[in-house]
Amino acid sequence: MDTLQCMRIFEKVATGRGFALAARGLDLNVAAVSRAIAQLETHLGSRLLNRTTRRVALTEAGERYLRRCQEVLLNIDDAEAEARSATAYPTGLLRVHALSSFGHQLVVPAILEYQLRFSSLRVEVTMAGAIPDMLEQRYDASIVVAPELPSSRLVSLRLGSIGGVVCASPQYLATHGVPKTPEDLRSHQCLQLATPIFPFDQWIFKGEGKRYVVNVNSARMTVNAMEALEPAVTRGLGIAMLPVGVALPGLRSGALIRILREYEVQPVNVYVLYHSRRFLDAKIRTFIDLLREEVPSMLAADERALTTLEAREVMS
Known part of the structure; x- marks a missing residue:
């Protein structure tokens, strides 16, 4: 028995005062609607509806159960809408880890730019000396600088290399x-x-x-x-x-x-690590997009500055 589906069917029957209207609204046949109500009443051990050939009426238990069902279904609908919007709009808290050895050089400027673009987001940055357990510690992304990465189930994206x-x-x-x-x-x-x-x-x-x-x-x-x-x-x-x-x-x-x-x-490589490519949260996707834009530019700017400095030294 799918309790949630049965609750949705019951709510439609109760508010529409009929099996036929509920069946049309849910794209089901009347028999399926009737069967779902019977399963729900058996599951609860309580009669929810009084039926006649022309109409249905809520019992006292049915009225109380309807109020609870509507609260539950509204919360579920809100939760689903919030989850869907998370993949469309950056919201909430972005938790980022970075290796402390290079975090100040690479991550802090990127974080500042990200905050300017998405001022409503909160960002929490932790700098440490090793790659964390991202799942257990609930990090959204980790920026790592290393010759190569140890094997893991995380998705890795190479952002460039540091000379x-x-x-x-x-x-x-x-x-x-x-x-x-x-x-x-x-x-x-x-x-x-x-x-x-x-x-x-x-x-x-x-x-x-x-x-x-x-x-x-x-x-x-x-x-x-x-x-x-x-x-x-x-x-x-x-x-x-x-x-x-x-x-x-x-x-x-x-x-x-x-x-x-x-x-x-x-040189050593710069990587960003994250959990999965599927259904990527908008706050993570936009942060990775920014890193792909900003980090190579920062690295290239450093190389140009070094070349310019050494050229001046030769000329002097």
Whole structure:
């Protein structure tokens, strides 16, 4: 027995005062309507309608049950309308996770733009060092920066890649010398970013038709947040591989110097993770659309700024 369908049929019969009218309104035959009412009365153990050959009338129990049915059916209709509208219009709370190592650089500007476009939405951003259990922690999307993703059932969309630059402070280079090749890094103090999905115990370079792999698992300092790595390089603690966007302010001011620029640093990928492509909530769909628009633009702008800066250095 489909209790909800029987309730809908009963409500139509009771308010229309007849089986035939209810049957026409629901696109059913009269026998099906009569059978549904009988099943509902049997299920409840109570008579809901008194029937004659010409009309039907509610019993006292039927009147009380009708009021409850109408409340329930109205709530269900409201819930269905709300669920449908969620796929059409961004509403409610958007919960976003981002890896703390790159969240300030990539996610915060995107979130600010998203809030400007959809001011009625609330956004909750959590920055952490590992990919969460998105289902258990009820995140709508996660922005991850990694060489590659671990296997999962989540949908992933690659937004672009981040180039890296190897940097040190002028003071460090004056004291320890300037590495000329990636292999020279073995005799230097390297500073390492490491997270559960960003285990950079190896720095990989390409140049002169060769591939260089430098182990930095004995780095002088290892941190799990980019915000801690950049100041350490600026203060002269060692050499680090920094994303272009993080390194640019220091390169512009002279607090950092790029080294090994003849060698290409292995880039890392930027992904957004979410639960499913089917019936995607509008708040998630619009956020992903914005990321697809904004993140590649931000990454390209960083690369252009680096190229312009280095071109000026050559000219000067």
